[in-house]
Amino acid sequence: MPEGRVLLVPTPIGNLGDITRRAVEALEKADRIACEDTRHTSKLLSHLDISGKTLVSLHEHNEVRRIPELIAAAQSGEIIAAVSDAGMPGVSDPGYRLVQACLEADVHFEVLPGPSAVLTALVGSGLPVHAFHFHGFLPVKKGKRLKMMQAATEADGTTLFFESPHRLLSTLELLAENLPDARCCVARELTKKFETFHRGTAPELLEHFRAHPPKGEIVFLIAGA
Incomplete structure (x- = not known):
């Protein structure tokens, strides 16, 4: 057999x-x-x-x-x-x-090797790639979410999360209020027809997505120290 x-x-x-x-x-x-x-x-x-x-x-x-x-x-x-x-x-x-x-x-x-949203988002973000950390979906509770994002800004390299389009504005508001200078990227609908990379600080990204409500699958990236 x-x-x-x-x-x-x-x-x-x-x-x-x-x-x-x-x-x-x-x-x-x-x-x-x-x-x-x-x-x-x-x-x-x-x-x-x-x-x-x-x-x-x-x-x-x-x-x-x-x-x-x-x-x-x-x-x-x-x-x-x-x-x-x-x-x-x-x-x-x-x-x-x-x-x-x-x-x-x-x-x-x-x-088998193959497609990965994590690596695709990391390279396309323009954020540091010498080291990176992936933590899956951000926590639902705001306190835990902020704690993880604070740790991301202090880490070496770039930290990646998956995020729901329904919660992205809340996440950006939290980051803009507490860590407004953090460099971020929202990688959306990777490899699909409407793929986009939005790069900037949390206040800049928040302004964009308030005017253009996010849709689709999202990888959220934060640059470290």
């Missing part, structure tokens, strides 16, 4: 043309594909003309139950491809627990 394994497969963060050849080959040869959202992945597979695949859901609400099934399938010889809705599995998306389970069960796994 061929050796089973788990393949962590990055998918495009917006532009479907960014998928790699290795990623397509992995999806083609997979016996089953573990998806954050099977509907979303079905659209990607249709775009790639890949059909007949068994899709199973793998998200934060069912990881504990689903992962043993995937590990058992890999141990029986299946090739399991794991994908999130966009970007690298495991980075603010399902995948970390699956990797831990592979290590514990001694199941071979491979991580």
